[in-house]
Amino acid sequence: MRLFDKRIISHFDYLLIIFVLPLIFLSYHLISETNELLANKQLVYFTISIFVFFLVFMLPIRKRLRLVPTLYWIGIILLIAVEFIGISKLGAKRWIYIPGLGTTIQPSELIKPVFILMLGYLIQHKPPPKNGYNLKDFIYFSFYILLPFFLIAIEPDLGTALVLLFVGYGILFLVGVNWKIWASIVLVIGISSPFIYTYLIKDYQKKRITDFISEKPSYHVQQSIIAIGSGGLTGKESEEATQTQLKFLPIATSDFIFAYFVERYGFLGALGLIFLYLLIILHLLSMNYFFKDDYVIRAFASGLGLLIFFNMSINILMVIGFAPVVGLPLPLFSYGGSSFINFIVTFAILENLLAFRYMNLYNYERKL
Secondary structure: OHHHHHHHHHOOOHHHHHHHHHHHHHHHHHHHHHOHHHHHHHHHHHHHHHHHHHHHHOOOOOOOHHHHHHHHHHHHHHHHHHHHHEEEEOOEEEEEEEOOOOEEEOHHHHHHHHHHHHHHHHHHHOOOOOOOEOHHHHHHHHHHHHHHHHHHHOOOOHHHHHHHHHHHHHHHHHHOEOHHHHHHHHHHHHHHHHHHHHHHOOHHHHHHHHHHHOOOOOHHHHHHHHHHHHHOOOOOOHHHOHHHHOOOOOOOOOOOHHHHHHHHHHHHHHHHHHHHHHHHHHHHHOHHHHOOOOHHHHHHHHHHHHHHHHHHHHHHHHHOOOOOOOOOOOOOOOOOOHHHHHHHHHHHHHHHHHHOOOHHHHHHHHHO
16 A cells, blocks of 8 residues: 555656646735735635645546546536526626525536546547547537537626637647648638627627727726836835725736736736746646647646636736736636636646556556
8 A cells, every 4th residue: 555655646746736836825925915804715715725636636536537427417417507597696697506505606617627527538538540530520529618618608608618618629639630620610710700799799798899999998907007017127015006005906806916916026027927827838738748648638738738828818918908808817816716726626636637547557566
């Protein structure tokens, strides 16, 4: 048993944890400067996430991969249930109330790690041929990608839906799909874009787009740009960061926390923060090279890397006025419990897949 434990620990990806920790420390530092009450709540989320991480890490995920489709369909059922018994907040129906617990769950968040794991499971059972997946295979995988996309988009939560869509097809792109299929998709999207904008996009989403392309950005974005500009090259002291301290910058600890970070630490700090994210993303994507024959790890690591990349990119572009405001938090950085814990769960699943990848070999040796 001792040898088995040592082998498990030896395959744990410590480098990934080392890259993530600075983001968590910086996030707490910024939140505590702005709101002590929120900082204390975030500490509670951090504590919960530690227990959740170890709980998920010790689950027999490798041994029970056949249960992944069941979890996927449970997630789909929950997304459908949102339409009938969901709770509306700020004009969107995204939550389900849990009787007895006095709390709500957000199925669109819960399904993210299961969605990525499902694609890894499917790819493992249907590996790509030498020339990449053909049209039949592409349609097969597209069904599992598009189903949650449409269910989340109609809540409406177009930001999360699009991220999930990009992650799903990004995984297929990295694993391998025939180039002719991608060329056809680009052509179809280009031709159908006017129809999508006219008939499929809701009025409030059109307003966000028109606000974005208009000369004058929204109040939130205006204050965000002022905060970023006032940070200069090296930033300001906390008491001098007037955009945040005087409450000109809305949602400074959540959606617009990047603007507050740049006001405090300047352009150089922003580069450092983006560099930290790139380290995590490139480390995750590099697993495509190191685990060529393990499609579960490849798909899940790639999916997690793309999930972080798209959330980070959209949030930063939104904050600096280069993308419409869609309410996506900065991964592992913005204040909040559900998104943070969900990312920690996803990291725990990946660490489990890595650490227990030789589980069958260990069990065989123990039997001998």
